[in-house]
Amino acid sequence: MLKFVTFAVKTQLNVHDLNNEAVAGNVTDIRIIEFLDEDGNHIEAPAVSGRMLKHWHYEGMRHLIINGAYSSIPLCAACKVGEPVRPGAINNNNLRQIAQPEGNAISGCAVCDIHGYLIAQGAEGEGRGTSNRRASRAMFSWLMPVLGYDTTQKQVIHTRVSQQESVAEGEGAAQMIFNKSYASGIYAFVSALDVDRIGLVELNLGNPNRYAIDDNERKNRIKVAIEAYRLMLSGQIGASLSHALPHQNPVEVLVAYSETGPLPFPVSPMYSDYLEKTIGLMPEGTQFLYWGSETPSGVTKKNTIDEIFKELLSKI
Numbered sequence: 255m256l257k258f259v260t261f262a263v264k265t266q267l268n269v270h271d272l273n274n275e276a277v278a279g280n281v282t283d284i285r286i287i288e289f290l291d292e293d294g295n296h297i298e299a300p301a302v303s304g305r306m307l308k309h310w311h312y313e314g315m316r317h318l319i320i321n322g323a324y325s326s327i328p329l330c331a332a333c334k335v336g337e338p339v340r341p342g343a344i345n346n347n348n349l350r351q352i353a354q355p356e357g358n359a360i361s362g363c364a365v366c367d368i369h370g371y372l373i374a375q376g377a378e379g380e381g382r383g384t385s386n387r388r389a390s391r392a393m394f395s396w397l398m399p400v401l402g403y404d405t406t407q408k409q410v411i412h413t414r415v416s417q418q419e420s421v422a423e424g425e426g427a428a429q430m431i432f433n434k435s436y437a438s439g440i441y442a443f444v445s446a447l448d449v450d451r452i453g454l455v456e457l458n459l460g461n462p463n464r465y466a467i468d469d470n471e472r473k474n475r476i477k478v479a480i481e482a483y484r485l486m487l488s489g490q491i492g493a494s495l496s497h498a499l500p501h502q503n504p505v506e507v508l509v510a511y512s513e514t515g516p517l518p519f520p521v522s523p524m525y526s527d528y529l530e531k532t533i534g535l536m537p538e539g540t541q542f543l544y545w546g547s548e549t550p551s552g553v554t555k556k557n558t559i560d561e562i563f564k565e566l567l568s569k570i
């Protein structure tokens with residue numbers, strides 16, 4: 255059975271605003287990061303934080319659970335509505351973070367289980383003597399420009415359309431115009447999913463049951479965590495999906511998986527030789543699935559991205 259999966263993804267994104275994290279006045283500024291090329295030269299370019307990627311993986315799972323074929327999977331009150339105060343419950347009409355034993359948090363919510371949590375000291379509930387921190391089973395790098403390609407960014411002016419027949423000049427009119435930045439580039443990210451530890455109780459002293467949930471529930475959670483990557487590969491990774499869907503064009507996907515134990519993280523596709531290096535890094539017995547235009551040795555080349563997902567899902 256599947257124990258660990260890594261993803262190394264290269265994709266083109268044209269005219270996206272995935273990294274509009276800073277807002278100053280009526281200008282939404284784009285996030286610029288500094289990094290080095292393979293020769294050690296300084297570069298500045300738009301990039302998207304791993305927090306954003308993790309958030310959109312979570313949104314993908316939430317969407318599939320609430321609206322899809324995984325509706326039997328439980329979510330806590332916080333994860334159901336997309337609030338970051340997990341594990342949460344509604345007390346007196348207020349959504350609050352609730353300290354609770356790890357096993358309860360896991361069995362009550364797939365997102366608390368898979369994405370982890372940090373219970374603040376002031377949280378309500380009976381959390382004493384239990385772990386108040388659960389590490390995420392899904393890990394994400396930043397989305398970074400692939401070295402050797404151009405990146406572009408452009409600020410454009412938008413005008414909000416008013417429903418009123420006439421807008422008074424002055425105060426009202428000033429709020430109608432705002433600036434937004436959009437970026438384009440060929441990007442890379444890596445991610446790892448620690449499948450074996452989904453449902454696992456970390457502080458499980460003397461209990462023969464390693465997992466807080468039964469086998470069927472575990473399998474469903476693993477499936478939904480993997481299917482959420484498919485949504486990410488389709489470009490569902492932005493806050494402006496109603497009016498700025500990224501023009502996404504996947505270039506390469508390399509998946510490594512193991513049925514025996516944890517794997518190292520893959521070398522990032524932002525580097526030109528990531529395929530050989532990743533294959534050379536992984537331990538014996540690792541399975542490689544590849545989609546793209548290269549024909550690397552030691553990997554199973556798939557005709558579609560869907561074939562990669564089908565093989566992963568068949569190992570659960």
Ligand SMILES: [Zn+2]
Pocket residue numbers: 329330331332333334340341342363364365366367
């Ligand atoms: Zn939750």
